[in-house]
Amino acid sequence: MINYFSSDFKLGILGGGQLGKMMLYDTRKYDIQTYVLDPNSEAPSRIACDHFEQGDLMDFDTVVNFGRKVDILTFEIEGVNIEALKKLEAEGIKTYPSAATLEKIQNKAIQKEFYTEKNIPTAPFKRYQKIANLIADVESGARSLPFVWKSATGGYDGKGVSVIKEAEDLQKLPNAECIAEEMIPFKNELAVIVARTPSGEVKTYPVVEMEFHPTANQVEYVICPARIENHVAEKARAIAKQVSEAFEHVGLLAIEMFQTENDDILVNEVAPRPHNSGHYSIEASYTNQFEQHIRAILDLPLGNTDSKVGGIMVNLVGDKDYEGEVVYKNIDTIMKMDGVTPHIYGKKITRPFRKMGHVTIVNKDINEARNIAERVKGEIKVISRS
Amino acid sequence: MINYFSSDFKLGILGGGQLGKMMLYDTRKYDIQTYVLDPNSEAPSRIACDHFEQGDLMDFDTVVNFGRKVDILTFEIEGVNIEALKKLEAEGIKTYPSAATLEKIQNKAIQKEFYTEKNIPTAPFKRYQKIANLIADVESGARSLPFVWKSATGGYDGKGVSVIKEAEDLQKLPNAECIAEEMIPFKNELAVIVARTPSGEVKTYPVVEMEFHPTANQVEYVICPARIENHVAEKARAIAKQVSEAFEHVGLLAIEMFQTENDDILVNEVAPRPHNSGHYSIEASYTNQFEQHIRAILDLPLGNTDSKVGGIMVNLVGDKDYEGEVVYKNIDTIMKMDGVTPHIYGKKITRPFRKMGHVTIVNKDINEARNIAERVKGEIKVISRS
Structure with a gap:
């Protein structure tokens, strides 16, 4: 075995956002030497790594030069220059x-074809x-409304995805490669994280x-374990494993899925890295x-992937x-609640809907955790100074 | 409430060893700005803080100049200049x-007088x-052998403490202020950590x-919860609370105690900071x-001080x-075991008995955790490159 601990071994991480920041808790725990590349000089990972470099993750030379300094390279964001990795x-x-x-x-179109x-x-x-080809299909009646439009590239955190209900919605879409997906009525949106080694x-x-907000189309709570039947959970984990093996993936793969009305599991999309749906695991x-x-x-x-206790995650x-210098209003109120841990990513400026942190609620009783999570959500507000 | 999170608030930490390093996981989690002072430029806390300074913790001017840069000052080691704090x-x-x-x-003598x-x-x-006064007491028969000698100052990790069995042992002791303590037969050595706010x-x-090794006089396992009767545990926690309040202590206070043959609890000594006996809590x-x-x-x-699961800590x-560049032999073997997490402090050079890290073993069943802990201890070795 290579000696990774307190040694000359160097791990490179492309991207220095909150996922990288949280990864660094564990590289520090193991005393693994880290190099981080991020375009933002104020990136959350700028400290706690051994060496921070500012640079463009999509620039071939920048990524190649950075990668040559390390022994193993990983990433915490998918938007990196693939030719440089090759x-x-x-x-x-x-x-x-x-x-x-x-x-x-x-590329989401390639990803979908791979599943097929x-x-x-x-x-x-x-x-x-x-986009013209899609519009033609709608006009000819070959594709009926409504359907889900997804941009093949560049989508992230809900960007690049739209439900198209009327023909005029098509006019707002960018003229780029895309897919049109059938709308499937589903009971639950689920996710499974798979880890796989070389x-x-x-x-x-x-x-x-x-768990979605009953009216706004927004995830409110990530709940572990999902409140579903065992046979559905087993099927979801089996499919997740199949996906990981199909990709010959190494590292973490987060697989988002739909549980249909008939209890079928459909893979929606994957992220080849630590994922928001796994933050509860900390x-x-x-x-x-x-x-x-x-x-x-x-x-x-x-390591063991089981849970010690039930966990719920609420995004901040x-x-x-x-908009402006961030203030976490009532953070002291939620810290009084049982089993509540806020995670503050370290972005100084808040903007509408910007991901600023998350809160984890743990409890031996998942229903009690769910009650506390609702109180957390009712109290904390991410606002700015005056 | 002051806005501590992602703000201009500055927390100073005197000392940048492993305790400081682990504290920084949590200042990072809350995005609290930190300043760290340590004499060693290679201190484990040198990264993950916002500002690291190299300097002598016992030097008045160094500590005062450092402290003036921050809003609240704490420490992870007791050996700091008190006049500077004043x-x-x-x-x-x-x-x-x-x-x-x-x-x-x-000063351990003052500490003991405070308890009285x-x-x-x-x-x-x-x-x-x-020391001459102690020797005179032994020679006159006013103090009988054996007894425990403790240096009033400078003791740490077993240094500055000796069991004096024969008169000639006295000759090895330094000529400094000290205490002589009656040897109390005890069933268990216990510890309680208390947290108290301003x-x-x-x-x-x-x-x-x-839990001590059956023959070598060395702690092998720190076990939470202690395998003692409830009424003894309650008494220990009540006394710990009394100690914290007596000191009007703010922050963490670790209280080491003896459980005597009669189930009395005697306070041995305290540490006003995070403590080895609390590492299981991570x-x-x-x-x-x-x-x-x-x-x-x-x-x-x-926050809630209860445990999610049983925890055992083994020092590395x-x-x-x-002696030399450290290698953690068989670390991959112990990482295969259930619920095992190594913590590597980040010291590049190992020396006999140097504290290099610790391993935590968690399990819902504390007896199973104890079995795994024994296997961990049997496998992992902190050695150097040949």
């Missing part, structure tokens, strides 16, 4: 997840190189459930997702009416 | 724990200004048990000791036969 791999620098895996995921090819259940869809050891985390799991990612890419034994997003 | 307090900089509290603790004054149960002792909110952690508790210390000194609500100390 070049580095050719030079013998290990990249986990690999360029080949990322390439299949970065591998017999992974997913909602029916069609790929369009240009040696092929695989472990899945329990199924989590995204407080609730035997092995949190960030530590697991580090274990996986270093080909160390994977900037209030829609405020 | 000066800073006089200038309006909050110091938690206070100079007055630390002064009562730094406050009716806190402790082993009978006598204070000696010079507003006076107080919480105690569950009682932990130090994985096992609803609120780990480092987060709790931050909550306490910032006068935020204290340098093997007696090795």
Whole structure:
């Protein structure tokens, strides 16, 4: 085994946002030397890494030069230059997840075609190189409304996805490659995180459930374990494992899924990195997702993915009416509540709907956790000074 | 409430060793700005803080100049210049724990006299200004052998403490202020961590048990909860609370105690900071000791001190036969075991018995955790490159 701990070994991380920041708790715990590249000099990961560099993740030379300094390269954001990863791999620098895996995921149309090819259940869809082709299909009646439009590239946190209900909605869409997906009525939106090592050891985390606001189309709570029947949970974990193996993925893969009215599981999309749906694991799991990612890419034994207690995650997003220097109003009130831990990502400026942090609520009784989570959501507000 | 999160508020920490390093996980989680002072440019806390300064913690000017840069000052090691803390307090900089509290603790003779004054149960002792006075008492028969000698100052991690069995042992002792303490036969060595805020909110952690090696006089396992009767645990927690209030302590106070053959609890000594006996809390508790210390000194609500699961801590100390660049032999073997998390402090050089890290083992069943802990101890070795 390579000596990763307090040694000359160097781990590179592309991206220095909140996911990178949380990953650094675990590289610090293991005293693994880290290099971080991010375009923002004020990135949350700028401290706690050993070496921080400011630079463009989509620039070939920047990524290649950065990657040459490290022994293993990983990323916390998918928007990185794939040609640079290929070049580095050719030079013998290990990249986990690999360029080949990322390439299949970065473009949502390619990702969907990959599911079809591998017999992974997913909602029916069609790929369009240009928006004009999609408009033609709608006009000819070949595609009926409503349907889900997804941009092939550049989508993130709900951007690049729209439900198209009327023909005139089509006019607002960018003229880029996209897919049109059948709208599937579903009972639940679920997610499973899978960890896989270069040696092929695989472990899945329990199924989590995204609970949506009853009227606003917005995830309010990520709940672990999902309040679903065992046989559905087992099916979801089995499919997640199948997806990870199909991609020959190394590291963490978060798989978002729909549970249909008939209890079928359809894969929606994946993220090849630690994921918002796994933040609960810091407080609730035997092995949190960030530590697991580090274990996986270093080909160390994977840790126990079970939960010690029930966990619920609430995102802290900037209030829609405020912009400016951030204030976490009533944070002291929520810290009085049982099993409540706020995570503050370290962004100084709040903007409407900006992800500023999250709050985890843990409890042996998941229903009690859910009650406390509702009180948390009712109290805390991400606003700005006066 | 002061806005501590992602703000201009500055927390100063005197000392940048492993305790400081682990505290920084939680200042990062809350995005609290930190300044760290440590004499070692390679200190474990040198990264993950916002500003690191190299300097002598016992030097008056260094500590005063450092302290003037921050709003609240705390420490992770007791060996700091108290006059500097007093000066800073006089200038309006909050110091938690206070100079007055630390002064009562730094000198073990004063600490013991304080217990007597406050009716806190402790082993009978006598204070000696010079070693010659102690020797005279032994020679005159006023003090009978065996007894425990403790240096009044400078003791740490077993240094400055000796069991004196024969008169000739006295010749090895330094000529400094000390105490001689009656040897009390005890069943168990226990510890309780108390958190207390400036507003006076107080919480105690569950009682932990130090399990000693059957022949070598060395703590092998710190076990939470201690395997003792409930009424003894309640008594220990009540006395711990009494000690914290007597000191008017703010922050964390770790109280080491003996459970005598008659189930009396005697206070041995205290540490006014996060403590080795609380490391299990990172994985096992609803609120780990480092987060709790931050909550306490910032006068935020204290978190739940209960455990999610049973926890056992094993220290990783340098093997007696090795010195040089550290290697953690068989770390991959222990990472395969259920609920095992190594913590590597980040010291590049191992030396015999140097504290290099610790391993936490968590399990719903404390007896199963104890079995795994024994396997961990049997496998991992802290050695050096040949």
